Amino acid sequence: METNTKILACEYQYLESSELGQVLTWLEEYGEKAAVLAGGTDLLVKMKMGNLQPDCVIYIKKIAELDYIKDDADALRIGATTSLATIERNEVVKTYYSALYEAVRSMAAVSIRNMGTIGGNLGNASPAADTAPPLLVYDATLKLVSQQGERLVPLNEFFVGPSQSVLKPNEIIAEIIIPKLGPDSGSSFLKLGRVSADIAKINVAVYMLRSGSKCESCRIAFGSVAPTPIRVPQAEAMLNGKEINEELLGAAAQAGAAEIKPITDNRSTKAYRQKVSKVILQEALQAAWQRAGGAL
Amino acid sequence: MERKWVKIKVNGKERQLYLKPNDLLLNVLRDELGLMGAKYGCGIGECGACTVLVNGRPMLSCLILAVTMDGQEITTVEGLGDYDQLHPLQQSFLDHGAIQCGFCTPGMLVTAKGLLDENPNPSEEEIRDYLRGNLCRCTGYTAIVKAVKEASKAV
The missing domain is CATH 3.10.20.30 (Beta-grasp domain)
Structure with a gap:
């Protein structure tokens, strides 16, 4: 069948509720046959393209209790249906979580950010999801809920492969929990696309905690260079506990570039991704270190 | 269904x-x-x-x-406005020739309205960034950005 994106050709049962409990009951009943609709910017495109034909569509954006940003003493908690635009406008995110702020700012356009949600960006499990690398370096945890109860899954155990995660058909993401960052810490996010509003050819996030002229702890995550967003532990190990200088950051960037496993696709070639990963990682490391108050 | x-x-x-x-x-x-x-x-x-x-x-x-x-x-x-009383953005698009084939214009206008409601006095850079998801195949961006900037003074 030829694709016609002017209409949504597939037919399905439409369910909506403002009660989370009702949605979980439906998910229990329909499981894999159901698609969860929040912002729709990915789901409706997939359905229009014929890549997904759910028997029922469950709309969750009317559930008020999933739309919030709470700045608690121990963590920043973001409800799954919080729009990307709401995150972008949040002062706490803007001031303290630079990598997440920069990632959201880099995403698509205003209209898409007004629609799209953080839970959707993660739940799709795209290797290119821009919110994933920042949340990985912040050591974020996801709260997944089903009728059986809730479970906490560290984000670095959430993604399994392209479009695959540990999220079960009867579950939804309820909350993203981001631990408070140390006072002498900094983070950054960089991305390359074909044009400014593009899906990433490659993206990277860095978090560094500083103790004097040493890096106490460092976390680095890449997107679009492996089947899932990934951390690069060897590069991180080169920086943990070390005196930081330009040379060491360069060497760590080299090591990080060697740890990724990119492919050639319609956005970029493997060779280009390999080369450019070192460059953007080095820049991201410099930015994060300087934001942590470190000198170079 | x-x-x-x-x-x-x-x-x-x-x-x-x-x-x-x-x-x-x-x-x-x-x-x-x-x-x-x-x-x-x-x-x-x-x-x-x-x-x-x-x-x-x-x-x-x-x-x-x-x-x-x-x-x-x-x-x-x-x-936004009607024939007798155009919205300042619409008038500004006309004044600056910010319309060529016109196909992107409604999207441009409502996005620009969203911008001015959020940020009544945007810089050129902010206008370009906010409108980055609205494509103009006639590539009339210079006039469009100018029209939005001028309209922001009138709104």
Whole structure:
């Protein structure tokens, strides 16, 4: 069948509720046959393209209790249906979580950010999801809920492969929990696309905690260079506990570039991704270190 | 598929619509309500031609199920001004020749309205950034950005 994106050709049962409990009951009943609709910017495109034909569509954006940003003493908690635009406008995110702020700012356009949600960006499990690398370096945890109860899954155990995660058909993401960052810490996010509003050819996030002229702890995550967003532990190990200088950051960037496993696709070639990963990682490391108050 | 009654406020007027679950907001606006401003361009969220304001914020009507808009408020380009009294943005687009073929114009105008409501005095850079999801195949960006900048002084 030829694709016609002017209409949504597939037919399905439409369910909506403002009660989370009702949605979980439906998910229990329909499981894999159901698609969860929040912002729709990915789901409706997939359905229009014929890549997904759910028997029922469950709309969750009317559930008020999933739309919030709470700045608690121990963590920043973001409800799954919080729009990307709401995150972008949040002062706490803007001031303290630079990598997440920069990632959201880099995403698509205003209209898409007004629609799209953080839970959707993660739940799709795209290797290119821009919110994933920042949340990985912040050591974020996801709260997944089903009728059986809730479970906490560290984000670095959430993604399994392209479009695959540990999220079960009867579950939804309820909350993203981001631990408070140390006072002498900094983070950054960089991305390359074909044009400014593009899906990433490659993206990277860095978090560094500083103790004097040493890096106490460092976390680095890449997107679009492996089947899932990934951390690069060897590069991180080169920086943990070390005196930081330009040379060491360069060497760590080299090591990080060697740890990724990119492919050639319609956005970029493997060779280009390999080369450019070192460059953007080095820049991201410099930015994060300087934001942590470190000198170079 | 079971149809559903929904109430949507469109350009200030309450509308009762009997919709199929797979009706897209864009097609409801154009085919049911005769509001032909918003355009079908790409259908997949790349071009911005279908942009409308939902509760004052720019969103893409080709990627919105109309049934999810129950109780919400939509503004299309037709709701900005009318023939006798154009919105300052519309007047400014005319004054600056910011319209060539006109296809992207409704999307540009409502997105620009969203910008000025959020940030009444944007810099050129902020205008370009905010409008980055609205493509103009005539490449009339210079005039469009200028028109928005000038309109911001009038609004």
